[in-house]
Amino acid sequence: MRVPLEFEKPILELETRIAELEKYAQESGVGLEGELSVLRERLKKLQDDTYGNLTRWQRVQLARTPGRPTTLDVLGGVFQDFFELCGDRTFSDDPAIVGGLAYLEGTPVVVCGQQKGRDTKENIQRNFGMPHPEGYRKAMRLMDLADRFRQPFIAFIDTPGAYPGISAEERGQAWVIAQSIQRMARLRVPAIAVILGEGGSGGALAIGVGNRVLILENAWYSVISPESCAAILWRDAKEAAKAAEALKLSAPDLLQLGIVDRVIPEPGGGAHRDPATTLANLKTALLETLAELKDLGPEELFEDRYRRFRGLGVYAE
Amino acid sequence: MRVPLEFEKPILELETRIAELEKYAQESGVGLEGELSVLRERLKKLQDDTYGNLTRWQRVQLARTPGRPTTLDVLGGVFQDFFELCGDRTFSDDPAIVGGLAYLEGTPVVVCGQQKGRDTKENIQRNFGMPHPEGYRKAMRLMDLADRFRQPFIAFIDTPGAYPGISAEERGQAWVIAQSIQRMARLRVPAIAVILGEGGSGGALAIGVGNRVLILENAWYSVISPESCAAILWRDAKEAAKAAEALKLSAPDLLQLGIVDRVIPEPGGGAHRDPATTLANLKTALLETLAELKDLGPEELFEDRYRRFRGLGVYAE
Amino acid sequence: MALERLFRRRRAQGEVRDVPELWTRCPSCDAPIYKKDLEQNLYVCPKCSHHMRFPALRRIESLADAGTFEQTTRLKPADPLEFVDTEPYVKRLERYQKEAGRPDAIVGGRCLIGEVPSVLLVMDAAFAGGSMGSVVGEEIARGAELAAQENRSLVIVSASGGARMQEAALSLMQMAKTTLALDRLWARRLPYVSILTDPTTGGVTASFAAIADVIFAEPGALIGFAGPRVIKQTIRQDLPEGFQRSEFLLKHGMVDRVVDRRKLKEAVTRVLRQFVGGARAAGV
Amino acid sequence: MALERLFRRRRAQGEVRDVPELWTRCPSCDAPIYKKDLEQNLYVCPKCSHHMRFPALRRIESLADAGTFEQTTRLKPADPLEFVDTEPYVKRLERYQKEAGRPDAIVGGRCLIGEVPSVLLVMDAAFAGGSMGSVVGEEIARGAELAAQENRSLVIVSASGGARMQEAALSLMQMAKTTLALDRLWARRLPYVSILTDPTTGGVTASFAAIADVIFAEPGALIGFAGPRVIKQTIRQDLPEGFQRSEFLLKHGMVDRVVDRRKLKEAVTRVLRQFVGGARAAGV
């Protein structure tokens, strides 16, 4: 069982109490409907109050919650026949980025995304979803395939960031992120990026240069994690909640800023409470987005993407 | 002083004797012209006999002789303003391949080539001219620049072969050679390859896909070194001389087979006996070859290269 | 296994030779295998899944849709260098041809693979170690051009010790020729799948075999540029366990997947169908 | 040096402050340097060649041909997120602007470099650590587009701690925007030279700074993706000597050359002239 987040506790407690009462009522035959309906109403109100008013920091916590759908969950649950392709043909195969071929309702597409572990062991194997340069080179190979065979490219973002370690720096982490941004920008096929959970800085953007960028309701996307931001600006990583507010890193914020094009709703309480519904919503969004792009030719797709990112930024003349 | 090759010894001895006699004649005033002219005639005959009838194995030895012009000697002596560019933007900078920008009689060109050391220390630093994958990636980057700025690409081959070691295999030596062959084949600018000394197998061919392939008179180019071939077919590396004959790896052989397009003459005794003349001959050949290609457009250059290599091979229908 | 017990008992009784003609032994786990079983299992040990050498025609049967293969390879080798080592090349060729039952180290042609029109080329390690001379190079170039002309996918199964010494520099040139010919496919956006089998080294790995859209390797195959012996000589120390094997290459990012021979047709079909834009593979 | 002796003597006598206003000390070799000498030496220590921070306008003077620079950058920052940390972003901006004497962390425009028509953009580390927000991103994009329109080369001198936090995701997007804009140059076959100076890290390195035709780095500059402190925290051990310095990057193949600031104009000119097809550089 995962450890509940602080703000989830009252709701989970109430849910437990209702369940116990229901069980008791059923077993004992005692009529508790009146009491139960009061409790159910209170639960509904508590849920609405909590989930309807999530702070940005609470969303960040939800975005990191175990049980939230990962890239492989999406590839398995939204697409058909995912067929993994491995390797960067240069140095290694990076388990922090997965990708390959898939069908989306019969349409052949090329997919990739950062992959976090679904338990501690897998997390270590996948470096907590923090790619090395070879991961981005794998992504670029997949972009090459998408372009070559004129199939849409769909990327799933879920990373605290590109790995900040010696090995990654030695092999040109900055270089490969820049190359990946450039490669994705140059695609002559429809490109969609979906932020599933964490969208941590350049390591996220490297596969985020889509014609459309979608985001799950409780995912975040920012130039820096709230903790690191707090450590620098407040000189205290514990001020992460304040930093999260200031960074305006939530899905609704990003939609307003034009950084994402569509927010994909999550079921009440977050994606981890109902992955199936989350994936269904995601599928609908992907299909509609692909349909929007389907009449654009190769050069139009490139220019559309150029204009999208060219227009981002706020300044005074 | 380098150690003379076996077949050079009689000539070098005679040369020394003549020089001593000349010195004695001058100092003593004794008239030795008659004797000297006999000796000079004998020397000339000996030179003609030896250098005019070099065996293939003798040429291989000449191709490996210290003092023979290396790629950097050519870049310094034939071109102007060589400006080295480094790195593969991926893993490292390989000193076994050098390259960069240069001018050939005012024409801007992009150049690269394998570089052997000119002494033991440099040989170790340059891995005896045996590139790792990063060297070929550097070459490919230079090809990209040549294409991008529409400047001729000129490659100099002088390697016993791509490095056969664990590090090279781990990083995909075969893969990068294939990629480099493909990249060079796809150039839309004039591409010239010149075999300066040793043309050892795939590691040489990786930068050998020119519209024209030139070779110095005593250089060799083969699918395998004579020693390795002898070790396999004769089960004795000491039969290298036999293998060299069988492999027909000399410049005149290769010209006859259509594998090279032009043999660049070396001065009597080999390039190391007169590097200046060698470089002058090389320059003439390069200028004439560039002139041959200058009227071809980008696609024509590609097709010309395609046809050149497509046609190589002998078989029965 | 009853058969195995029987085999063991009979051997114990000294009734049969150690490996009777109907039987063979797995070189990896030493299990006795009934030859017919082995053939039916695509020359994969039913015990330990060790992949043994696979005859080229059986390979074609295992990949091409039944009844669709139509051979196009037909070239015969020449001896342009009049090469003689301890024996003339022409003599060796005669022997190879007799042993392998084909003119050179490659066989292939048109076929359907999972209903996708393809050109399938298979190298035959039984012929001169699968070495690449002018014939192999020319057949591969022609195969790529045929695929481009007829809008077919290209699938090449490699098994080769590298370039053929007896054609010297001409063999070397086949590396360039085959690589160039693949460009014709690229220009038509046709897929090319490369399958690396034991062994694939030297000039074959370093040309057409390494630059495919998708690369599969059979489990445990030796794959690399330099041969292990050459490397050992160079570095003067033993090579690490598993060095240059398929799984090593997967780890180092050089191949897309290591695929069991018995799943290979499914995998190839999956990839080809995707790239030719066909509908979802409905269970091969 | 007589001056140095004098300086030492006076200090020993306690006559002057440790660093008199006309003098400074090299942070690397501790040598006292007459400030005017330092300026004339492009802020490179005459003793040990340590490269100090170089004011942006002096940088432009050092690269542009005399009298040819015409500034085009002019944008001012906004505060789209109404960002407040321990202090509002707008307050910080005011202070930065006063300190640096310019509206944001970049300055540049048209000029000739070795007679080659160019757009030269210089980041100013004196402004908010040279961080990249919307203004820097937009000026770089416009610079690239200007170069493309007017057939000019592009030269960018980077000095930046990375993306600017106070513009959050909008700063992040500048990485994509600047990278995309470079494509306009590519399409016109115009050269782009990137010069990395101390420090160049984060989102600047990981976008336009890393994908130039030719990359130069000044000696000893800190260059990387993650900052050394972050890496130390991640790996919980000390970083190796010279890690993330220019020479380390050269060894790892990431930059073409490490070039002394005093030779930089010559090197840039050499490259630009070659790529614009001009005649051989006749000694800059």
Ligand SMILES: [Zn+2]
């Ligand atoms: Zn077995």
Ligand SMILES: [Zn+2]
């Ligand atoms: Zn100093």
